[in-house]
Amino acid sequence: MPPDAISRFVRYFEQLQPADVARLDRYYAADARFKDPFNDVRGVPAIARIFCHMFEALDQPRFVVTHQLQQGSDAFLSWDFTFRFKRFRRDQLQRIEGATRLKLNDDGLVTLHRDYWDAAEELYEKLPLVGGLMRWLKARAQR
DSSP states (O other): OTTHHHHHHHHHHHOOOOGGGGGGGGEEEEEEEEEESSSSSEEEHEEEEEEEEHHEEEEEEEEEEEEEEEEEEEEEEEEEEEESSSOOOOTTTTEEEEEEEEETTEEEEEEEEEEOOHHHTTGGGSTTTTHHHHHHHHHHHHH
16 A cells, blocks of 8 residues: 555545546545435445535535544545535535545555534534524434
């Protein structure tokens, strides 16, 4: 595995723009798996659709990797993701804290990209209508 594979990947994601989605195959193996709280897909075209949807639904999405650990072909990244909703709360910058587990092959390409973040706290609670319900449910569960 190339020694700078994780660094290349981090730079790519921290600078990701809509036109960059076409270059995913430089970072992901053809049959790579991507999983997050909303998706579980396999293959570069399916992963590209997720990132294209992100740019369609959000204004100014940006990842900032805050920590990274690597052991052999496994890596763990913690990150902040900032964005503005296009449909509502356009003026308010949103922030999600999350983490990613990566598995790379011998060529330095990602074969597994697994994102971990709390969709209820980090997203649903910030949405109109749904947010009130989520906060109420959370309060009830804590009693």
